[in-house]
Every structure is written in C-alpha cells, then in structure tokens.
Amino acid sequence: MIRFEKLALNNGLKVIIHNDPSTTIVAFNLLYNVGSRDESINKTGFAHLFEHLMFEGSINIPSYDKPLQNVGGENNAFTSNDITNYYITLPKQNIERAFWLESDRMLGLDFSTKKLEIQKNVVIEEFKQRYLNQPYGDAFLMLRALAYKVHPYQWPTIGKDISHIQNANLADVKDFFLHHYAPNNAILCIAGNVTANEMRPLAEKWFGNIPRRKISQRNLPAEPEQKKARTQTELRNVPFNAIYKAFHMSSKLENEYYTTDLISDLLANGKSSRLYQNLVKDKKMFSEINAYITGDIDPGLFVITGKLMNLTSMDEAEEAIDIELQHIIGGDISDYEIEKVKNKFESVYQFSQLSALNKAMSLSYFELLGDADLINHEIEKYRSISKENITQLASKLFKLENSSTLYYLSKK
Numbered sequence: 001m002i003r004f005e006k007l008a009l010n011n012g013l014k015v016i017i018h019n020d021p022s023t024t025i026v027a028f029n030l031l032y033n034v035g036s037r038d039e040s041i042n043k044t045g046f047a048h049l050f051e052h053l054m055f056e057g058s059i060n061i062p063s064y065d066k067p068l069q070n071v072g073g074e075n076n077a078f079t080s081n082d083i084t085n086y087y088i089t090l091p092k093q094n095i096e097r098a099f100w101l102e103s104d105r106m107l108g109l110d111f112s113t114k115k116l117e118i119q120k121n122v123v124i125e126e127f128k129q130r131y132l133n134q135p136y137g138d139a140f141l142m143l144r145a146l147a148y149k150v151h152p153y154q155w156p157t158i159g160k161d162i163s164h165i166q167n168a169n170l171a172d173v174k175d176f177f178l179h180h181y182a183p184n185n186a187i188l189c190i191a192g193n194v195t196a197n198e199m200r201p202l203a204e205k206w207f208g209n210i211p212r213r214k215i216s217q218r219n220l221p222a223e224p225e226q227k228k229a230r231t232q233t234e235l236r237n238v239p240f241n242a243i244y245k246a247f248h249m250s251s252k253l254e255n256e257y258y259t260t261d262l263i264s265d266l267l268a269n270g271k272s273s274r275l276y277q278n279l280v281k282d283k284k285m286f287s288e289i290n291a292y293i294t295g296d297i298d299p300g301l302f303v304i305t306g307k308l309m310n311l312t313s314m315d316e317a318e319e320a321i322d323i324e325l326q327h328i329i330g331g332d333i334s335d336y337e338i339e340k341v342k343n344k345f346e347s348v349y350q351f352s353q354l355s356a357l358n359k360a361m362s363l364s365y366f367e368l369l370g371d372a373d374l375i376n377h378e379i380e381k382y383r384s385i386s387k388e389n390i391t392q393l394a395s396k397l398f399k400l401e402n403s404s405t406l407y408y409l410s411k412k
Contacts, residue, residue, distance in 0.1 A: 002353065002375055004189075004363060005196040009203060011212045012184025016363050016372055017199045018191040020356050026192030028088040028098040029360035030106075033187075033368060034180040035082040036159075037152040037220060037298065044152075045123065045159025046176050048079040049168060052119040054086065058105040071097050079157045082297045083368065089357055092193055096202060102188075103206035106181060113170055120165055127162050135238045139305075139408055146232050147246040147301055147404040151223040153294075182213035187367050191360035223248070223299060230404040237411050240287065241308040243317055244406040246301045247397050249293060253369060258381045259393045260293055260302055263328060265341040266390075267291040267304075272340075274324055275306075285312045285320055297369070302397060314407055328394045333387060346379050 004018040036047050054077065055064050068075055073090030088098045131137045141156060148154035159165055188207070190199050226248055250256035268275045268291035275289045289306035308317050327333075352358045359375075366374040396402075 002359060002363070004372060006367075006372065007196065007200060007203070009183065009208050011208065011210055012182070013203070013207050013210075014187045014367060015199070015203050016187070016189040016367060017194060017196045018189065018356075018359055018363060019193065019195055020191055020359070021193045023192055023356050024092055025089050025356060026092050026095050026098075026190060026194055027355075027357040027360040028090070028095065028102070029189045029191070029357070029364050030086045030102050031187045031189075031361075031364040031368060032084045032086075032181060033185045034084055035080050036155065036157040037081050038180065038216065038218060039152060039155075041152070041155075041160070043164055043168070043172060044155045044161065045127075045157075045165045046168065046172070047084055047180075048157045048159070049119060049123050049165055050173070050176055050181075051077050051079045051084055051086075052122055053109060053115065053173065054105055056115040056119060057110050059108045059110050060104050061101060062110065064101060064105065068097060068101060073097060081153055081157060081294075083365070085361060085364070087357060087361065095190070095192075095194065095199075096206075099202050099206040103210065106183065106186070106207070107210050109177060111170060111174055111177075116168070116170055116173055120168060123158065123165050124162060127158050127165070131156075131158065132162075136236075136242060136408065138236075139242065139244050139406060142232060142234065143244045143246055143303070143404065143406050146230050146406060147226075147248065148223055150221040151298065152220060153223075153296060153298065153300070178213060179216040182215060183207055183210050184212045185215045187364045189360040189364040189367075189372075191356040191363070220298065226404070227401050229400050229402075231407065232405070233407040233409060235409050235411055238408070239410060239412065240310070241312075241314060241317075241410050242408040243304075243306050243308065243314065243321070244408060245304040245318075245321065246404045247303075247402050249300055249302045249397060251299045252295065252297045255381070256393055257293075259385050259389050260397065262338075262341060262345070262382060262385050263390060263394060263397070264291045264293050264302065265345065266328065266333065266337065267324065269341060269344060274327070275304075275321075278324060279306070279320055283320065285309055285317060289321075314409075318405070325394070325398045329391060329398060331387065331391045333390065335387070338385075338387060338390070342382055342385070345382050349378060 007015045071094035075088045077086040249260045286306045291304045294300040363372045366372045
C-alpha cells in the first residue's frame with residue numbers, strides 16, 4: 001500500500017506528498033495536463049517543442065541546470081500524447097531548490113526569438129534522426145495516420161509534419177504557454193523522506209502566488225468506430241520487409257484496458273511468449289516480432305510489428321499472425337500461461353514502485369486519471385482478469401474491420 005497526503009492550493013495546483021523514509025533522495029515531479037492531443041492539426045509538435053523550451057531559462061533564472069547541479073540534483077522531462085512531465089531528484093536538504101526552479105518557470109519563461117530558434121533546430125534534428133533518416137523510422141507516422149482519421153492521436157508527439165516546427169513563431173509559443181502552463185493545469189508530487197507538514201509551507205511559499213490562468217477548453221473529436229479494414233503499402237530502402245498492424249482498443253479509464261494489456265503480454269512479453277516461440281524460434285518466419293498497447297488516456301491502439309525473414313512472403317506472415325490471434329480468440333490458453341503473465345506484471349510493477357521517482361510519477365498520473373489511490377489497485381485489476389474476459393475481448397478486438405495494416409516493403 002502506497003500512502004500519501006493530498007492538498008490543493010487556492011490557485012488550483014494539486015499537491016501530493018508521499019513519505020518514503022527508506023531513501024535520502026527526494027523525487028519532485030510536476031505533471032502538466034497537456035500533450036500532443038491538445039495541438040491544432042496545423043500546428044503539431046508544440047507540446048514537445050515546449051518541453052525543450054522549458055529548459056532555456058525563466059525570467060529570473062537564466063540557467064535552469066546549473067543551480068540544480070550545484071546541489072547534487074538531476075532533472076529530465078518527457079512528452080506524451082496526453083501529458084508533459086518534468087521531474088527532479090535531489091538530496092532532501094536541498095529540496096527547496098526544486099520548488100524555486102519549477103515555480104519560477106511556471107510563473108514565466110524568458111521567451112526570445114534566439115532561444116526559440118535554438119530549440120526548433122534541436123527538435124527538427126530529432127525529427128530527422130528518429131523518423132526520417134532511420135530505417136523503418138517513418139512507419140509509425142504512417143500507421144497512426146492510417147488508424148486515426150479525426151482524433152489527434154493521428155500524429156506522434158514530435159509532430160505530424162516537420163514544417164509545423166519550422167514555421168513556429170514566438171507568438172505561437174507564448175500562446176501555448178499561457179493556455180496550458182498554469183498551476184490549475186498541473187499536479188505536483190513530492191516523494192521521499194518528507195512529510196506533508198514540511199512540504200505544505202514550501203508549496204504555498206513558491207507556488208501559492210502564481211495566478212490561475214484560463215486553460216484552453218479540451219473538446220477532442222471522438223474517433224468513429226472503424227467498420228472497414230484499412231491497408232497501405234510503402235516501398236523503402238530497408239533490408240527486410242516489415243508488417244505493422246493496429247487495432248483500436250479502449251481508453252485507459254476502462255476495465256477492458258487491463259485485459260487488452262494482458263493479451264499483449266500473452267503474445268509478446270519476452271522470449272517465452274507465443275509470437276516469439278512460434279513465429280521466430282520454431283517457424284523462423286520473422287527475425288523479430290512484438291505486440292504492445294499505446295497506453296493512451298483516450299481510446300488507443302493495440303499494435304503488432306514484425307520484420308520478416310527473406311523467405312517469408314507478406315501473405316504468409318500476415319496469415320501466421322492471424323492464426324496466433326485466432327488461438328487467443330478460441331481460448332487456446334492455459335491457466336498456467338495466464339498466471340505466468342500476471343505474475344510477471346506484478347513483479348515488475350512492485351519492483352518499479354521501490355523507486356521514489358517512479359512513485360512520484362505514478363501518483364501524479366493516477367491523480368490526473370481521477371484519483372492517486374488508483375496506484376494501489378493496479379495489481380488487483382490484472383489479477384481479476386479471467387480466461388473468459390480474454391477470449392471475449394479478443395474476439396471484439398481482433399476483428400478484421402477493426403484493423404489497419406501497413407505493409408512496409410524493402411526495395412531489395
């Protein structure tokens with residue numbers, strides 16, 4: 001059981017404090033309720049660009065990293081479709097340094113054309129390295145656009161088109177900051193050998209006077225039910241053919257999410273999983289194959305990806321994948337197999353919660369979902385899944401008309 005205390009400042013900032021006396025390092029996690037799904041279809045990649053800009057210094061503190069490094073602290077951040085998350089780890093005696101740094105850049109960044117151009121170039125180069133200049137790098141760009149037609153999950157966090165970042169200007173950036181970065185759109189969690197009595201005065205001191213801001217109304221279009229299979233074929237200069245299949249699945253807030261995640265583990269969690277044993281090791285049809293869920297708050301995707309061996313045709317590969325899915329639908333799963341993946345999830349989850357930083361990030365995220373206490377019920381949700389739950393959901397999930405398939409062919 002992970003225990004914590006919650007408080008809310010008058011400006012809307014939610015604060016969670018978790019006492020963990022086993023560590024001298026404190027994790028300071030600040031989650032903003034903004035991700036790439038909050039972007040305009042003509043101005044994508046802004047959430048990720050802004051993550052970079054947040055390290056360019058605030059009005060009062062020109063260097064973010066140096067004051068933190070001087071007291072033994074480390075920091076980083078990440079952007080997803082749903083959130084932007086900033087975190088710091090540092091010794092307990094220096095915890096106020098984290099409050100000072102994060103509150104000042106929430107209050108106001110030091111916007112300048114020069115800093116914007118620097119970070120635009122960094123993001124553009126990242127876009128090229130990860131998606132354009134890497135073998136198979138653009139596959140997920142295309143798969144997202146194939147699976148989603150109206151929801152903003154149709155583009156990745158780095159953006160839909162590199163030109164959107166290239167054309168970003170200072171007015172765009174300031175507008176994004178003012179409508180998304182605010183105490184009433186953020187959740188702060190401090191985890192470590194700290195108490196609520198110690199952290200409450202610091203939260204009030206450093207964040208309490210930051211004014212609320214008018215947050216952009218989130219009114220996302222719901223992706224309509226897919227009623228016809230979609231396919232796309234692309235020819236690329238890559239060594240092997242590859243296949244990418246996506247099936248629409250539930251949102252993070254539905255019970256089906258946990259069953260879908262367990263199905264992905266049955267298929268592809270490690271070398272003892274079905275897809276690896278049957279299609280890589282035994283039949284040698286694929287050099288590698290994987291299955292996973294995107295894990296989004298809104299309805300996401302169940303994805304299967306595989307690189308084919310030279311002697312495997314695309315038709316054979318797709319048929320082999322379908323046979324494995326039909327086994328799940330037909331209930332060809334042993335109780336031992338289900339118990340094995342449940343045990344593996346539980347051990348990985350329990351081990352991850354030994355880290356103060358992981359707990360701080362998880363508590364912030366679950367609070368965003370509705371209640372930080374959800375962190376204490378994850379294992380039981382997976383434990384309660386039955387074989388019948390798996391087969392019923394699989395028959396709904398793996399319908400042909402619910403699939404989007406990208407055939408990624410080698411020019412060779």
